[in-house]
Amino acid sequence: MTHVDFAVVGGGIIGCTIARELALRAPHASVLVLEQDAxxxxxxxxxxxxxFPRGATERVRRMAGYSQAYYRALLDADPALPIHPVPLLVVSDRAAVDQVEAAYLDEAGLSRVDALPDWLPPLSDETxxxxxxxxxxxxxxxxxxxLARSLRPRTSFREGVFVASLDRVASGYELGFSTGERVTAGSVVLAPGPWLAAPAWRERLAPLGARVKKVVALHIEVPPAAEDGVVVFHDEDAFLLPLHEQRRWLFSYTSQVWDVDPDRLTGSVCAADLADAREVLFARAPRLAGSARSGRVFCDAYSANREPLVRALDEEGRLVFxxxxNGSGYRLAPAIAAEAAHLLRRAVENVSDQGGQQ
Ligand SMILES: Cc1cc2nc3c(=O)[nH]c(=O)nc-3n(C[C@H](O)[C@H](O)[C@H](O)COP(=O)(O)OP(=O)(O)OC[C@H]3O[C@@H](n4cnc5c(N)ncnc54)[C@H](O)[C@@H]3O)c2cc1C
Structure with a gap:
């Protein structure tokens, strides 16, 4: 049976940044990423x-700052990566001024303005x-x-392979796959995105109290001007993002549809999604509201306290979630990966001491 030092379950942005972090911290370690799809x-x-450079709590602000520097370094090292810097405009009710100024990092350099671009409703005494x-x-x-490409071949990937079982064994954990293969791993990181209820880990994750919420973003088929930046509507937890390379806008707003199943979501926008999003758009950016007719729908995992969950699930710290x-898995992924690797530091040190198991 194959044995690896680390198995990472989930080939999303979080799983791949964790695999990268482990490969950097333990260059001799064998790392295997499992992904049920691509x-x-x-x-x-x-x-x-x-x-965006903000966070509702001190930990999330720290994570946002860490991730911002990480992505900047990635882009500096490879300017062809699909990461696009964009200017920031924040709009809020006047009552939320202190809250906004506390939430954004110093490096955001927030500076009050007294006028908005002419395609947005003008500021009032209330905004x-x-x-x-x-x-x-x-x-x-x-x-x-x-990221996955940059990790191969030192890091192994199994795509189209569903992890069906996860059992504690003397050498760590034994994972069983849809292909019939079984692999043991000294340590396992579960990064399954919204697939919290998969049979192999549902019971282990239940005590964490995380839930899955629908996330919707509309496409607005109007080309942004070259100088347009992201407009964050702080009070609605919504934003308008100019996708310059796609010559259209994206509007993200907060859906309140909870406990959805990622395997049952079709990816299609429904009439209720459109109505909810347009309500915010008509109030905040009415000129674009009529052009919001399509979009993208999926879901994400949310924690009870709205901070990312990075936790050891066993006493030895060999199994980490x-x-x-909370809808910020891209912007916080590098900091999540650093926290996960920190939890696994004993295993990282052991592999480094041994020069890695091949
Ligand atoms: C419409 C939308 C807009 C968003 N906008 C933003 C944004 O602007 N900024 C931001 O920071 N975040 C945003 N998010 C959230 C962000 O995309 C997620 O938090 C992030 O992608 C989660 O990454 P992940 O790696 O945890 O999950 P995923 O990308 O879902 O990866 C988990 C992987 O695990 C695999 N997996 C699950 N179960 C198994 C199994 N049993 N065996 C093998 N593989 C398995 C899945 O196939 C999946 O590929 C948005 C999300 C959506 C849906």
Whole structure:
């Protein structure tokens, strides 16, 4: 039976950044990524892929700052990666001014403005706006595939392979696949995105209290101007993102449809999604609302306290869960990966001491 030092279950942006982190910290380790479909095809494929430099808590702000620097370094090293810096405009009710200014990182350099672009309703006594920096958006599926490409062949990938079982054994964990193959791993990271209820780990994850929520983003078939940046509507937790390379806008808003099953979502926008999104658009960007007719629908895992979950699931710290990033799994993935690798530091040190098991 094959034995690997680390098995990472889930080939999304979080699983692939974790595999990269393990490969960097333990260059001699054998790392195997398991993916039931194709790498970058889960929530990552449908992601709006916006990074903004903010967080509702100190930990998330720290994670956002870490991830921002990580993505900047990736792009500096390979300017062909599908990561696109974009200017930032934040709009909020005046009552939320302190909240906005506390949520954004210092490096966002928020600066109050007294006028909005002429395609948005003008500011009133009730509203406030800021410009800032540090935003970027990515084609997350393509970026995930690029990360996987950079890891091969040192890191192994099994795509189209469903992980059907996970059992504790003396050498770590034994994983059983849809192909009939069985592999043992010294340590396992579960990064299954919204597939929290898969039979192999449903019971282990239940105590974490994470839930799965629908996430919807509409496409607005109007080309943005070259100078347009992302407009964040703070109070609605919504944003308008100019997808310059696609010559259209994307509008992301907060759906409140909970406990969906990722295997049952069709990816199609329904009338209720359109109506909910247009309500926000008519209030905040009425000129674009009529052109919002299609989009992308999927789901994501959400934690109870709205901070990503990175947890050891056993006493020895050989089984780790990483995810439930609350619709921010792209922008926080590098920091999640660093936390997961930190939890596995004993295994990383052991492999490094032994020069790796081949
Ligand atoms: C419409 C939409 C817009 C979004 N916009 C943003 C945004 O602007 N900014 C942001 O930061 N985030 C955004 N998100 C959230 C972000 O995309 C997710 O948080 C992130 O992609 C999660 O990454 P992941 O690797 O955990 O999950 P996934 O990409 O879903 O990867 C998990 C992988 O695990 C695999 N898997 C599951 N079960 C098994 C099994 N039993 N065996 C083998 N493989 C398995 C799945 O096939 C999947 O590929 C958005 C999400 C959606 C849906």
């Amino acid at each position: 790498v970058g095809s889960g929530a990552s494929r449908r992601s709006a892929g916006l990074h 406030a706006a800021w410009t800032g920096e540090g935003c970027q958006y990515a084609d997350v599926g393509a970026l995930t595939r690029a 990483a995810g439930a990033a």
